[in-house]
Amino acid sequence: MDNIENSPAADAGGNDITRRGFLECMTWAGTGVLWAVSGGLPQAVGVGSALAAERVAKPFTFLQISDSHIGFSKAANPDTLTTLGQAIAKIKALPQKPSFIIHTGDISHLSKDDEFDNADQIIREAGLPVLYVPGEHDVLDPGQGKSYLDRHGKGSMGAGWYSFDHNGVHFIGLVNVVNLKAGGLGNLGDEQLEWLEKDVAGLSSSAPIVVFAHIPLWAVYPEWGWGTDDSAQALSYLKRFGSVTVLNGHIHQIMQKIEGNISFHTARSTAYPQPEPGKARAPGPLQVPADELHDYLGVTTVNFLQGDKPLAIVDSALTS
């Protein structure tokens, strides 16, 4: 996956140590301890965290949208293209231009060509780079995911996983909707887990991590399939990091959980809501009064603040 390029106005900041200066220091640092001067007092900075501080660049925002289900046209929302368009219009109207959009899957409803094409056409109107991971509705083609990969899998591995860096934050897109087993939940699989372990092995523990995947990576409600069988192993590779944010979709409602340094967040759909866990017989599309539909659909803005402050996640319904 190509790195998302830093914006042109990078690195000026108020950062006294430029990257080059830092590297020059490093050539004779020897022991791996760097002395930095801040406010007139020398401070010992471990090399690991110094590198991370160097990587942490300017604040930025990105958007998460999810579950556009283009192709769905039942009572819960007869016009998913229009509501997706409204979500994109909302993004375009943001006062601060986001760096990119992450779509956490179920772009289409039945993996049909025209569904993917129509979704793409609307999402392009945002004029931003878009990073995707597939949902289970996106791998229903005869090639069981080939349609999705042909469109959105460039630079990815396996069923479409990848990672990239942006402004010092390490982003990881995972796929947990293929090779599902009867009676099971979402599934990452050994190949992807091995890749993930290697992918994060060399990172500093202070590098902020953002993981995004379609099905929740924690057990929201296993009775309805809302969880991932082997997510515990994936999360074990991320436990050492100071800031991990997990963004998911699939359940068409907002749920959040914090476990140590890991914050989990699921997004609203841009298509239709689903019932809260256990509040209906099954997790199918939930029909709400037409004039209330937009309260249940929305987009998520993630603000990355500089330093070691956590990400700020802001959910906005389409009505707001």
Next chain:
Amino acid sequence: MTNLLTIKTTSRVGTERHHLSRRAMVRALQIVLATGFFMSGVIAPSLAGATDNTITVEISNFVYSPEVITVTAGTTVIWVNNDDTPHTVTATEEAFRSPPLDTEDTFKFTFTTPGEYAYFCALHPHMTGEVIVRPIAG
């Protein structure tokens, strides 16, 4: 089924001791089978499962109903999706795999080989079902 055939053939041929041509025999068989469909429920209820060649499984509220069915070899199972969301019928051992079934879509599979066929929905794998196929009673 075999008993029914024997009875019918005998009564049809009677004691005339006609030497039926192959074609006539096939025709007799066709009539017997067709009659069997209609008659099975009335004449021989115990043979109903043996002569019914189709059975329907409804998919509703993320559940296959009935979840487990027992049929005789040669039966065609028809799944119909009555949910607002698509489902699939995917055998765990790859014996059959439906395309995605939208609302009111159906999928048919004829089970010719006895055995136990577990299946699930590839979109919602917590949905499971089973078709148990018995040999035709001899």
